[in-house]
Amino acid sequence: MKKRALILGPVAASIKATPIPKVSTGICGLDEILEGGLPNGRTTLAGGGPGSGKTVLGLEFLYRGARAGQPGLFVSLEERAAAVRQNALALGWDLAALEKAGKLVLLDPRLPAEAVVSGDFSLKGFLAILHGQVRALRARRIVIDAVDVLTRVFDDPKRERNEIYALHEWLDEHQLTAILTVKLGEETEPSLRHGFLDFMADCVLRLDQRVTGQVTTRRLRVIKYRGSGFGRNEYPYLIGPGGTSFVPISKVELAHQPLGGRFSSGQSRLDELLGGGFLRAACILVAGTSGTGKTTLAASFARAACARGEKVLYLSFEESESALVGCMLSPGLDLRPALRARKLQIQSVLPEAVGAEEHLLRACQTIAEFAPDHLVLDAISACRRMGSEQTAFDYLTRLVNMCKQRGITCLLVNQTAGLQEQQEITGIGFSSLVDAVLLLRFEEQERTMHRALLVMKARGSNHSHQYHRFRITGHGIEILENGDAGLPERRLA
């Protein structure tokens, strides 16, 4: 019998919860979900269907461990070691180098397909092989991919269970931090399907891959974790160059930075209407129908920030970088110097090209690398095309929350569709996150359309409550004094 359950000391005078020892996975975002990592010296089960990323997860656990000085053994019962090495290279991991350095061993034993069975047998041979390798390598981590292959030879649920139990005992005895992967699906062995493995393991992860609105996402859920808390939601993750990345989890507690000092919108008259400019770390929404000048206002904002030496990340879901830069030349907003000075970075992606999680991860990675002061998102209305309304909401709240935590100002552009503008202004239902709202619209007067701007909301500011006419000139946006209307709309310089 093992002795590792919670042992309450004889002197339980001051009962203090001691967290169980954990091993960092080194996988981006996973430790947060697992509240520190996998249970040290215990067995974790990673189950999932085909293509859910079980092998990559296991391999990355060993790769990160090996690089951090914890040798690991990867037992591949399905893929050849050479194929594993090659797949790892595609993710940018050089396993061969770690093998040479004695930090990693890849084993690919095969069970003969056409073996004759005569009488009883057990997995002792397998355990002896593991034992020899673990000792030679001084391994601390082990991954068996996939454990269901081992039980295939037994053809008897009871014996399968006994053998898996023996394997678990062995892993426990050697205090190895283990990940056993298991294929889940229609053809899973009955004994594994009925949750036996789930009961045995100390930590159970479920990975899956599903398609919603023609976009594929992968998700992970922690089913159980003995002796530890864990994030209980489903967490989207991506497998890309560098490995697996989990989307930062939506935390319960809000850790937003307070709104900071004022800075110019790039237009002095607009600053006046705002009560002195925008506030740092604010979330600003610019809403209006098509053609009202939202992108021009955003570009003006970005150019002014870059001119002050601040960095702006411009996420464009509507136009390519060259189209955006070209279009903004007409109102005299040359973004090229800012791009050259690497103060401005334009990331242009089609919303439907990848899933919302990938959009979010890309944005996260860029924010981490580029460390912008401001973020422009043009336009949130296009985010619906990432999937559904809910997807867009998740994407935007996570992105805005992340920016608020880092003190990054967000300027979100939202294209509203004409009549419904009052209801639609704040976009996909996250108005509580929005600190300032600018509404742009057309007004008709004497058979002429005029552009008008209203500061609908500006938290912490004594702002104007009037519509102000403005025009787009050859040198940017020009806000007119109320009363001096009727001039020709566009004067190209």
Added chain:
Amino acid sequence: MKPKTKGAKAAAPAKKAARHRLRLFVAGNEPNSELARRNLAQLITGVLKDNCELEIVDVLQDFKTALALNVLVTPALVVDSAGTRVTIFGTLTDTHKVLAALRLPSAVA
């Protein structure tokens, strides 16, 4: 007749070129391995008439051979004869199956 194979290897007398090369993988002296040893010894003296070369590999002492031959279960018998290899899992209790795998008529059983 039971060759006492303590440890790794022990070869049965091979007069000329043996027809079968047998390698029995055991895990120490656990019951199944002991049973396999006994059953194989009977087969060798009976049906095979010593016309074979036997090697007993204890995986607890030599895991590398087991790994090289993909022997993940014990007991297991790897038979090489005339360029073909057959692996038999288990205690070799079912003599008919073993003989069929060795392509021998199941005269005695």
